Amino acid sequence: MKLEIESLEKRYGSLRAVADFTLRLEPGILGLLGPNGAGKSTLMRMLATVTKPTSGTIRFNGTDVVRSPDDLRRTLGYLPQDFGIYPHLSATEFLEYIGALKGIGRRTLHGRIAMLLETLNLSHAASRALGGFSGGMRQRVGIAQALLNDPKLLIVDEPTAGLDPEERLRLRTLLRDMARDRIIIFSTHICSDIESIATRIAIVNRGKLVSEGVPATLIANSDGLEEAYLRAVAEARQAA
Amino acid sequence: MTRLWAIYALARADLLERTRRYQYFATLAVTLIVGALLLPPRNAAYATFLIDGYRGVYNSAWIGATFAIVSSLMLSLFAFYNVKSAVERDRQTRVGEVIAATPVARFDYALGKALSNFLVLASMAGVLVVVAIVMQLVRGESGSFAPAQIVLPMVLVVLPSIAIVAAVALLFETIPFLRGGIGNVVYFFAWIASLYWAFKDDVLHVPWWRDIFGADLVLRQVWPALKRIDPRAKPDSIELGTSGDMVHHYFAFPGFSFAASDVVERLAWFAVALAIVAVAALIFDRFSRAARTASARPHRLLWERPRAALQRVTTPLLDALFGSDFGAIVLAELRLLLRGSSLWWYAVAAGFWIFQLFADPKVESIAIGLAWIWPILQWSQLGTREAVNATEQFVYPTLHPIRRQFAAQWLAGVLLALATAGGALVHFAPTGNVLGLGGILAGAIFVPTLALACGAISGTTRLFEIVYLLLWYVGPLNRTSFDFTQGAYAPGFALASLLLVTLAIAARKVRLQAA
Numbered sequence: 001m002k003l004e005i006e007s008l009e010k011r012y013g014s015l016r017a018v019a020d021f022t023l024r025l026e027p028g029i030l031g032l033l034g035p036n037g038a039g040k041s042t043l044m045r046m047l048a049t050v051t052k053p054t055s056g057t058i059r060f061n062g063t064d065v066v067r068s069p070d071d072l073r074r075t076l077g078y079l080p081q082d083f084g085i086y087p088h089l090s091a092t093e094f095l096e097y098i099g100a101l102k103g104i105g106r107r108t109l110h111g112r113i114a115m116l117l118e119t120l121n122l123s124h125a126a127s128r129a130l131g132g133f134s135g136g137m138r139q140r141v142g143i144a145q146a147l148l149n150d151p152k153l154l155i156v157d158e159p160t161a162g163l164d165p166e167e168r169l170r171l172r173t174l175l176r177d178m179a180r181d182r183i184i185i186f187s188t189h190i191c192s193d194i195e196s197i198a199t200r201i202a203i204v205n206r207g208k209l210v211s212e213g214v215p216a217t218l219i220a221n222s223d224g225l226e227e228a229y230l231r232a233v234a235e236a237r238q239a240a
Numbered sequence: 241m242t243r244l245w246a247i248y249a250l251a252r253a254d255l256l257e258r259t260r261r262y263q264y265f266a267t268l269a270v271t272l273i274v275g276a277l278l279l280p281p282r283n284a285a286y287a288t289f290l291i292d293g294y295r296g297v298y299n300s301a302w303i304g305a306t307f308a309i310v311s312s313l314m315l316s317l318f319a320f321y322n323v324k325s326a327v328e329r330d331r332q333t334r335v336g337e338v339i340a341a342t343p344v345a346r347f348d349y350a351l352g353k354a355l356s357n358f359l360v361l362a363s364m365a366g367v368l369v370v371v372a373i374v375m376q377l378v379r380g381e382s383g384s385f386a387p388a389q390i391v392l393p394m395v396l397v398v399l400p401s402i403a404i405v406a407a408v409a410l411l412f413e414t415i416p417f418l419r420g421g422i423g424n425v426v427y428f429f430a431w432i433a434s435l436y437w438a439f440k441d442d443v444l445h446v447p448w449w450r451d452i453f454g455a456d457l458v459l460r461q462v463w464p465a466l467k468r469i470d471p472r473a474k475p476d477s478i479e480l481g482t483s484g485d486m487v488h489h490y491f492a493f494p495g496f497s498f499a500a501s502d503v504v505e506r507l508a509w510f511a512v513a514l515a516i517v518a519v520a521a522l523i524f525d526r527f528s529r530a531a532r533t534a535s536a537r538p539h540r541l542l543w544e545r546p547r548a549a550l551q552r553v554t555t556p557l558l559d560a561l562f563g564s565d566f567g568a569i570v571l572a573e574l575r576l577l578l579r580g581s582s583l584w585w586y587a588v589a590a591g592f593w594i595f596q597l598f599a600d601p602k603v604e605s606i607a608i609g610l611a612w613i614w615p616i617l618q619w620s621q622l623g624t625r626e627a628v629n630a631t632e633q634f635v636y637p638t639l640h641p642i643r644r645q646f647a648a649q650w651l652a653g654v655l656l657a658l659a660t661a662g663g664a665l666v667h668f669a670p671t672g673n674v675l676g677l678g679g680i681l682a683g684a685i686f687v688p689t690l691a692l693a694c695g696a697i698s699g700t701t702r703l704f705e706i707v708y709l710l711l712w713y714v715g716p717l718n719r720t721s722f723d724f725t726q727g728a729y730a731p732g733f734a735l736a737s738l739l740l741v742t743l744a745i746a747a748r749k750v751r752l753q754a755a
Contacts, residue, residue, distance in 0.1 A: 050340040051528045070343045078341035084334030088260035089253060100249030101342040103242050129260075145338060 001061060001152060002026050003047075003183050008056035010042050010207075017042040019207040021056070029179045031194030031215075032187040033229050034204035040187045041081050043204070044157045047185065048078040060153060074103060077151030081158045081187075083142035087131030091122055091141050094130055098145040109148070116144040119174065121167075135162035143171065147178075154184045160193050172197050191226040201225070203232045210236040246344050250352025254326055255359050263698075264360075267322055271364045275371030278310055279303065279379055285483060291459070292477040293488035294466055298375075299382035300389035301495040305458050307372045308393035310480065311365060312401040312453045317431050319361050320405050321424060321706045326353040327413040327524075336527035350410060350521035354513070357406035365398045382492075389495050396498060397454030400509035404452060407516035414524040421617040424705040432713070443476040448505035457502055465493050569644055573652035576625065577618050589614055589660055596663030604664060608680065608725040609716025611660045612687060613709075619688055620704045622653050623695025623744060627751075636752050646692075646748055650741070653688025661725075675727030682730035686737045693740040696747035 008021040018039045023030075034040045045051045047058060049069035058065040060072045086094055092113055099109040117123045120140040125133065130141065139162045146154060156175075160168045175184055176197045186194055194201065201218055203211040211218065211232040215225065222228035258264055278288050279298060287295060289306040296302030330336035339349065372390045376382070408427070412418040418426060438446065438453055444463055446456035455478075463475050469491045592611035599607040623646075626632045635645060658665070661680050668676040687708070694704035715722035724733045 045337075048341040050337055050526075073341060073343035076341055078338065080334065080337040082334045083338070084332075084336075086253065086257040086329075086333060086335060088257045093253065093256060097249050097253035098338060098342070100246045101339055101344040103246065103343055105242065106245060 001181075001183060002059075003153060004057075004059040005047070006057045006059070008043070008046065008058065009054050010039075010046060010051070011054045017207050018046070018053070021204075021207070021209050023202060023209060023212065025183050025185070025200075027179065027181055027183055028199030029175060029184045029186055029194070029197055031198030031201040032185060032204060033189065033191065033194070033201060033225075034187075035189060035233060038204045039207035040204055041157055042207075044078075044080070044155050044185065044187055047153075048076060048080075048155050049073055050078075050080075072153065075149065075152040077146035077149065077154040077156075079142045079146040079156040079159055081161075083139065085130040085133075085138055085141060088129055090127045090129060091117065091133075091144075092126045094141065095145055095148060099148045102149045104149055112148055112150075113144075116147055120144050121170070136164055136167055139163055140167065152182050154178070154182060155187075156185070157187045158189075159186065160188065160190065168193070191224070191229055195225045203229055205233050205236040206240065208236070243345070243348055247348050247352045247355065250344070250349060251355035251359065254329075254353060254356035257329070258356070258360055259363070268364065268367050271367045272371055274314070275307070275368045276375060278306060279372075279375045281379065282381075287479065287482050290479040290482065291462065291466055291475065292470075292473040294470070294473060294491055295489075296462070296493040297382050297490050298379045299384040299492065300376060300386040301384075302462075302493045303372050303376050304390040304393040304496065305462055305493060307368055307390065308397035309453070309455050309458050311368050311394065312398045312455065313435075313480065315361055315364060315398065316401050316405050316453060317428075318706065319364060319402065320409050320427055320431075321702045323357040323360050323406060324409040324412055324423070324427075324702075326357055326410065328419065331527065340527040345521075346524050346526060347518060347521040349526075350414070350517050350524060351514075354406050354410045354517045354520075357409050358403055361402035361406055362399065365394060365402060368398075369394050386495065392496055392498070393458060396503065396506045397458060400506045400513075401453055403510050403513040404516070407513040407520070411516050411520040411523070414520045416525075416529075421620055421701055421705055424702060425616060425709065428706070428709045428713075439478075441476075443478070448508060451505075452509070454506065457498075457506065461496050461498075462493055466491055566644060566648060569648040570651050570655070573645075573648045574655060577621060577652050577656060581618065585614075592660065593663040596661065597667050599664075599667070604667070604676070605716050605719060605723060605725050608661050608664050608683070609712060609723075611663070612657065612683065612716070612725070613712055615656055615660055616705060616708060617701075618656060619653055619691040619708070620695070620701035622649055622688060622691040622704075623693070623697075623748070624699060624701050625649075625695075627699040628701070632751070641752060642745060642748055646745070650688055650692050650744075653691060654684055657684035657687055675730075677727070678730045679725050679727035682727075682733045682737070683724040686724050686733040686740075689737040689740045689744065693744040693747070696744045696751070699751075 003025040005021055005023045005025075008018055009016065010018040021043065032040050032043070042051070046053050047065075049065060049072060052066055063071045065072045086097075089097070095113045095116070096109060099113065100106075104112065114123075117126050120143060122137065122140055122144065125137060130138065133141065139159065143156070143159060146156060154175075159171060163171060172193070175186065178184065179197075179199065186198065188194055195215065198215055200213065201211075201215055202209055203218075211228075218232075219225050219228045222231060280286055280288065288310055289295070296305065327336075330339060369391055372394075373387055376385065376390075412423045412427065415423070417423070434452055438450055438455065444456065444460055451457060459475060459478070466473050466475075470489070589611070592607065592614060596604065596607040596611060621628075626635045635641065658680075661684060664680055665677065668680070690708060690711075691704045694707055695701065697703065711722055711724070714720050716725050719726075721729055721732075723729060
């Protein structure tokens, strides 16, 4: 299983949100780090087939994702940064809805929903309206919908937003367990979220990939990931 | 099978989300009340459906005919605004981005949403059927009780019409420039045009593809019974919703007997609806434009430069009248109101301004009316901006949010009304036309107050857009007593403004407490 991103670019008028982005991924967790407005979400939206790149290619197991997005969509899990819900649906109803759109059969879906609600500690609130959920609970529903189809490629944009420390730990453990046989792209600007679980880290600034490698290499000459990240961003700014 | 399951899930989730909102129950309650009003008693001051002064005795068949025609017309207008939010909801809640990453086909998504639209509208039609049955018993004009004679025309006439409305609402949501307020205005005029098209001539012989509302189908059934009683009656003399003593005669309509061809003709509209859904699916952007809709270039107001001068003059005056800093808030609200208005918007407004200046007194009302339909999308922001832009949490905790910010918003709307009717003001002032000036002043207060009340109550721009369009159509355009630009009716509109402002404040207070 591999995801190949080649010379990817996304322009909005004269603004280059993502520029000349090339990366090859295999099973494991890629931690995508970058300051606000670095182009992480735009990159994620392109990888999730929500928006098309201006130029460049994305290949998943050899298939051109831009030309044939449905092949990837069947096996994709995506949690956008600003994840929304239908406030008057219950968690179960909402997950049934998203599951049906993902093409999961009714019987499989019901079992999968029950399992995910249990895993994400939401079983007690399964039939409550989502409008009454706290931010953390909503985020967990978002994570559940991303995992519904047991995705081979999981893209999560700021998944820890709104989660308390216990929930963050639970999510990190879940993602680490899942990463053995799938590709997970975990976007964040909080270094501690990915420091312990990422198999590789990519640092993005102003739409460009400024640094990429295994965590040990990246932090070799620094006092932790945060310092390595800040230095990489500062160097990129200087070079620009 | 998976595709059907996806379409079903889409329609179901959307339907559940809509029907669990209190607005849905409010809509059903309004439908129920309107339904009951469709069958006025014999001594009522209005009638809903007459043919050349004839009204049918309230048996099931006549009630079926009345409800079918009036419901088809009413639902095709008002219900459009009620259901035109299926895709927008996914955009606003950002569920759309998750949907975009699933393999669901564009057509399946469009069909699911159109189905949900249709079912919401069908539930309103269902309420009307129940009301029709109950009202026959309440009025008690006829012992002939045959529910099928009510249900059948409702199914054949109303359901195909609302299928078209459901599909067109979806189509409007997929076309970027018809998605918002412009689309609401365009639909209103398209509906008026379709009325003319459907009723323009050859009554009883209107081809199926022009009989979108199914009215001719009903008339073809009713007409033979009336002709037997009065061979001189005119089939094209139809009155829908008239006031005064218009009922001259009563007759018994024995009932509907639809031919297979009638059924096929009406079913054909479902195929048309499906074709519209297919077009909508082709246009649908699959939420790819959701993230960046605003222009990267900061928008500058046309009057940005003279703003400082204007501020120097108006702020002290407004402050003296309403308290410290109020002038600055009013100007800020005025800027927000006009933000996004393009150069051509100002150019057309200027054109209307000049038209008022030189208009013949006979058409002055229409000139002001035209000038006051132009800022409809600006006024529709009043009272809604905080809910629409999710700024309630910032705006509501400010100092005296009603006395200052809410009042400033209203005043900005009034200033806009006065500015756009400036040509008429200049026209009337030198001649000492007090009545004309009074009309403009009352109208300039009434319209933004109506906008503020509608916005504060509903939290959306749509309620004002539809209410105002209707009022504008029957008022200034047709010069009835609803003409809010006429000085003769100014006292009535001043009183209405007072009631509306009370309502607006009450609604805003509720929102303040809920925030």
